[in-house]
Amino acid sequence: MSEPAYRRLHVHERRRQLLELAAELFATHAFAELSMARIAREAGISKALLYHYFPSKQELFVATLQQATEELTAATEPPAELAPPAALAQSVDAFLAWIEAHETAYRKLLESVGSVPEVRALVDEVRDRTSARILDGIGAGPNPPPRVRTAVRSWLWQMDGAILDWLEHRDLARTELRDFLLGALAGALMAAGAAELLGAGG
Template identity: 35%
Template sequence: MTTRRRLDPDERRRVLLDAGATLFAERAYDEVLMEHVAAAAGVSRALLYRHFPTKRDLFAGVYQLAADRLLVATEFDAASPLSEQLAAGLDAHFDYFEANSNTVVTANRVLAGDPTIQAIITGELGELRRRLLDSMGVEGSTRETTSAVLMSWLTFVRILTIDWLENHAFSRTELREISIGALLGALEPILGDRRPNLR
């Protein structure tokens, strides 16, 4: 007879988040019930509710974990042309968005007004902006202007990607090219010849 190893709270939380992530990716938000998550994780509903009192709390935990993983997967190399850095970062995000479209649409449509979800999105965008600014090596007033452009661009890409997930009006390649072209075009008047690796 085999006995199950008792998981510590962090391990148990990770099992619950993984189960939630799978279900939120497979189904629309309203179709995911907490009892489904408990069953998928092999725990009682009472235990699930001890870790996550509401479905929104569980979803927020799933989305925070996804944002953390995406940031790990999105590193920028200042030695590479900016367009190559952007392409790699966008591909990492598009991979996740495509594989987890229900989760992404939930965060950006169904729970768009939820302050916790918005804080996760804002935090991720802010960190991506900081990394890009550091990679580009801009300072002073140029950094301030570039920072504003980058935040606007990151928001633009997120909205465009949600539209792509919902409507498929253009290809993923076109999505990448539109996104990169939009930023390079916006940066050209600011940076000009000062960044030879812009493209």
């Protein structure tokens, strides 16, 4: 006689739907700009159910971020067949391309970094992996001298700053920005007294 008041989904279906929706929403709104009530409403479910699948707002955010970082990590994986300098150039290029395609998401992410400790941890982890990858690529061991480690890690920050400036002004070609960033890395390594690590591409 009467229709069901709600549709029951299998756990994995519902979870997938929610993750997908959250990714969409967090790509356009910063962490603080979204309420769990709003997400639930948008998903057509109750807030309680949302909490049944993700125990906290932060966990939901981190879960969607994890997805994105996997995607990003894969997209910027340097091709093994290229020599380190060229591989790095291609990685940076792929990274910038990803940013261009997800500009708002990138900005909102940087906005959200402060809000959630776990997000800071996650971003830090990505930076760690990335700098390890770079250090490996340029032939520095896993335990480089402090100045070299600082050079690489600080360069990753420089990258974020340069990208924000780029997105704000849009007066540089992507290749120009890429070349600048590669040059800046070389400069930082030189300043760290590690000129010998610079390959043919420096």
